[in-house]
Amino acid sequence: MSEKTFGQALNEALTIAMEIDKNVFIAGEGVGVSIHQDPNTATHGLLEKFGRRRVKDTPVSEAAIAGLALGASCMGLRPVVEIMFFPFITLASDMLVNHAGKLRYMSGGKSSFPLTVRVRAGLGFGAGSQHSQNLESWIAHSPGLKIVWPATPEDAKGLLLSAIFDPDPVIVVEDMMLNQMPGDVPTGDVRTPLGKARLVSPGTDCTLVAYGTALYTVMEALKPLGEQGISCEVIDLRSLVPLDKACILDSVRKTGRLVVVHEANRFCGFGAELAAMVADEAFDALKGPVKRVGAPQIPVPTAPPHENIFKPGPEEVVTAVREAMGK
Amino acid sequence: MTENQIIPDLRIRLYKSMVLTRKFEEKIMDLSQEPGRMPGMQILANGQEAVATGMVSALEPEDVIISNHRSHGHLLARGADLNSLMAEIMAKETGVNGGKAGTLHLSVPDLNVLMTSTVVGAGPPLALGAAFAQQYKKTTGITVVFFGDGAAAEGSVHEAMNLAGVWKLPLLFVCENNCWAGAQRPEEHCATPHIFQRAKGYDMPGRSVDGNDVEAVYNLGVELVEYCRSGKGPALMEALTYRMRGHGEQDRQHYVDPKELESWAAKCPILGYRQKLLDGGVLNQAQIQAIDQDAEARVAAAAAFGDESPYPGPETVLTDVFVQPPSA
The missing domain is CATH 3.40.50.970 (Thiamin diphosphate (ThDP)-binding fold, Pyr/PP domains)
Known part of the structure; x- marks a missing residue:
């Protein structure tokens, strides 16, 4: 290492x-x-x-x-x-x-x-x-x-x-x-298997799934969420295809809630597939609406304030989790 | 190599290969008239047999072929098994690709017919990779990619020619200029009437040949294959020929002047070569007849084999996407 x-x-x-x-x-x-x-x-x-x-x-x-x-x-x-x-x-x-x-x-x-x-x-x-x-x-x-x-x-x-x-x-x-x-x-030829998500931190109230930079947006949201008494389980997806369905479904069956966060446009984004999968396969476990946090349906803007609006931030993650919790 | 170096045995092989291709595609034409016999679009190369036969006959078994919509002649000249080829064209389980290719995506990796792409102009970038692998592994093989005059308008063809020129890849570009791109004539889609002249822009030799003269194609093929094999880099052959059928057997060619079709029918590569071989005493009438009958019998047997074969069953519809499929 x-x-x-x-x-x-x-x-x-x-x-x-x-x-x-x-x-x-x-x-x-x-x-x-x-x-x-x-x-x-x-x-x-x-x-x-x-x-x-x-x-x-x-x-x-x-x-x-x-x-x-x-x-x-x-x-x-x-x-x-x-x-x-x-x-x-x-x-x-x-x-x-x-x-x-x-x-x-x-x-x-x-x-x-x-x-x-x-x-x-x-x-x-x-x-x-x-x-x-x-x-x-x-x-x-x-x-x-x-x-x-x-x-x-x-x-x-x-x-x-x-x-x-x-x-x-x-x-x-x-x-x-x-x-x-x-x-x-790790030193040497150490490989991360394809199709295996990583459980970043365990929690009980809501499952948060993200990948790439969006994972750190989610991590930033954990503190304010914790202060509001909400315990989140964070999953770093790592692999979109093949997809580690079991990891997501197991977590949602435990927490009863799912929020997906990515930096791509929300409309027809990868989060839609995860939301649909959970609705199909773990509907009985859901205690609230599945929420997706993503970018608006516009080309990525150039001006820094516009780009900041485009890119999902921790506040949006907090809001989405609260909505999933019915708060 | 000069023309007189072509030995009689090779002449007979070239002739037989063209006849077999013609009869094979005529069978597909017939079957296409019967509803449900031939799935998809049957895009045929009648009239272009001399290019496929002449060029493929100039290759060694280690050489790689990348083909396109009109692939049957390339495959038959390479020695593909008729039964599994016809069955595949019918999308049957016994087909060379298990019924998953149909006529438009045939590949026979065992014969180094590595891939067929029917995205127009996609062959050259694929061929670039195959030729790079040959150069990288220091083999003596070369890659030949067949594409049409229509494909020559695709940007991917330019990208491939440029990179092949930069890296001096052992890659022979063969443009089968059959005078039609869909329903468009060359003057409507090609800024210059001579595609081979583009070679200059990529620092490779560009040569034109009468694509209805099988020996001329063979001779130029041998010369350019040797050039590519010697490590000097890529080359471009433009074979001028004519598309006797439309873009698919549903195409009635309403846009073609019947007189033009007649004039090219008179230049048929098979009829012309037959006469030449008869005149030269290489074959006699009885042998010509025997060659025809043999080809017809083999094609009929292949069609029967295809007919009797089942379509692939539901158990294979989800397989072969990945080598290592995601566990569901």
């Missing part, structure tokens, strides 16, 4: 994967030579360590980057490609949605695509909606794709390692707002 930032933890995962498997290569815009010289970036120093054969800077061509991953994975390599900002995944989406997610099924199980797409996400740096937009529900809605979203340095490393060595296409969302965050990271 050693202390590392979230970005360093990602870097360590890539390093370990490339060391233990010569079929792992990385590609993307600036994964070798970056405009940033930040040692907290996931690909920092990998070109020097592994050379140009395995660390491939590409043209600004997202469809080609995703196609590269797809074709190479089908030939037995384990590509790890980067999409610089989440909204740019739309340029690669034909390769991911129409090909990575479908070709195994349509081959009758003859082909497989063990590829990883790292995509950098996040709000709060004033870049506006073409660089900030969380599209996880688009991906989760597309069959054949897995998607994970670490919130801690330990899981950044562990989930990325699991994704790289998973036999299926996995999208790993890296929250840029967490990049500098330090935390304890």
